[in-house]
Amino acid sequence: MxxxxxxxxxxxxxxxxxxxxxxxxxxxxxxxxxxxxxxxxxxxxxxxxxxxxxxxxxxxxxxxxxxxxxxxxxxxxxxxxxxxxxxxxxxxxxxxxxxxxxxxxxxxxxxxxxxxxxxxxxxxxxxxxxxxxxxPARKGKKASGFFTRFPMGGTGEYPCFNYENVSSYFVEESKEGKRDYKIENLSIMEQDTPWVEGVDGWGIGETFTISTENRSFYKYILLMNGYISASNPKLYDENGRIKKISVEGVKSGRKKEFTVKDTPHPQTVDISFLPEQEDVKITILDVYKGTKYEDTAIHFMILWRTEVIPYE
Incomplete structure (x- = not known):
């Protein structure tokens, strides 16, 4: 850590x-x-x-x-x-x-x-x-998340993913206590729950692996880039976002580079070049730099069956 x-x-x-x-x-x-x-x-x-x-x-x-x-x-x-x-x-x-x-x-x-x-x-x-x-809550009020419905992509299966071999994550210490921006946050589509890399600099070269036991063949990676917060939307631009990633099949060894859009809206990366369902290793190659914090955040990332085009 x-x-x-x-x-x-x-x-x-x-x-x-x-x-x-x-x-x-x-x-x-x-x-x-x-x-x-x-x-x-x-x-x-x-x-x-x-x-x-x-x-x-x-x-x-x-x-x-x-x-x-x-x-x-x-x-x-x-x-x-x-x-x-x-x-x-x-x-x-x-x-x-x-x-x-x-x-x-x-x-x-x-x-x-x-x-x-x-x-x-x-x-x-x-x-x-x-x-x-x-x-957003009224000024001065705080409340916890109400609910989420996990997207299923037409499979009928509840998506279940494990995140392994993460090279780092960020631990924030403040007056409110310690907070871990762990890799498991990538499976939570809520606000204020990103994974944030934990090394000095922008996190170039940081890696993690997504694995699943579902039977479906996932042809895409579904993601939401950056730090997403309804109460403080500026955190999206103030923190770094991924710009270019490497996707590698752990079993097949096949690898391909992708450019990720700089948008908080849901988007997909096409990984159909992989021959079959297998664990996927993600490596950060480049980032959109934040205006205030030298951290790079990914809000959400899972394997997915269908293409998603961002609203903007």
Missing amino acids: FLKRKIGLLKKSSLLCLFLIMGSFAIGQNFDLAGFGYTGMVPCPYFIEFQKGNKIEISWYNANQKRVKKLYTYKKKYIGRFPLFELDADIPEGLYAGLNPESKNYYGNKFMLLTGLAKKAWKENEDGIIGLGML
């Missing part, structure tokens, strides 16, 4: 929701969300549908188990690299009926959405949109 001395990063917890938005649409690097909606499976208690004319319909079940609908107009703004959807009215408190008491910290009219077009991610043959939705 390596230890870096760094200025403490200010982070707050925020309410999390992993949206799965379904539909059929034209593929593009910057696609229109109109016509797609979050489907509201258990345990998520509300439903979101994007409509034309910058409209969003949000519906939920109230305390009497009656479905309530409300139509909003939204404006899309940006905080750093993160799209912020600002509604024309606050979300009613009734939406939070049945949730934990801390949900009152999130009453407001804004949410962030990092999203990407996932090919055949639903029922084997339907395209969909996956992403991380974040509802």
Whole structure:
């Protein structure tokens, strides 16, 4: 384990929701969300549908188990690299009926959405949109993650990955105590949970291996680059992000280099050059340098079956 001395990063917890938005649409690097909606499976208690004319319909079940609908107009703004959807009215408190008491910290009219077009991610043959939705807490409030739904890529299997032979990870020491940015964070699609390399410099040459016992043949690596925080979006640009990586099949020895996009939205790397399912070794070759911290972060990285195109 390596230890870096760094200025403490200010982070707050925020309410999390992993949206799965379904539909059929034209593929593009910057696609229109109109016509797609979050489907509201258990345990998520509300439903979101994007409509034309910058409209969003949000519906939920109230305390009497009656479905309530409300139509909003939204404006899309940006905080750093993160799209912020600002509604024309606050979300009613009734939406939070049945949730934990801390949900009152999130009453407001804004949410962030990092999203990407996932090919055949639903029922084997339907395209969909996956992403991380974040509802920041009110000022001065803290609350833990609410839930996530792990993307499955049409396999019907629950993705289960192990991370081995990691060369380092960053340990942060602050007034709030010690925090480890361990490699296992790569399997958690929540905010403020990245893996951060732990050597002096930008982490060029740092390595780790992704392994799985699932039977499916994963042809892609699905990742979210950088440090993702709803309460402090500046951390994305202030920390380094991976720019170029080497992907090597541990069994076959086949190796290929890839350039990774500098975006917080979900994206994939095509590893179909590997002849069969095997453990995959990742090596950092180059980074997009951070403006403040000499650390390189990866928010999320798993093996995946289908292509994902980032929203932006």
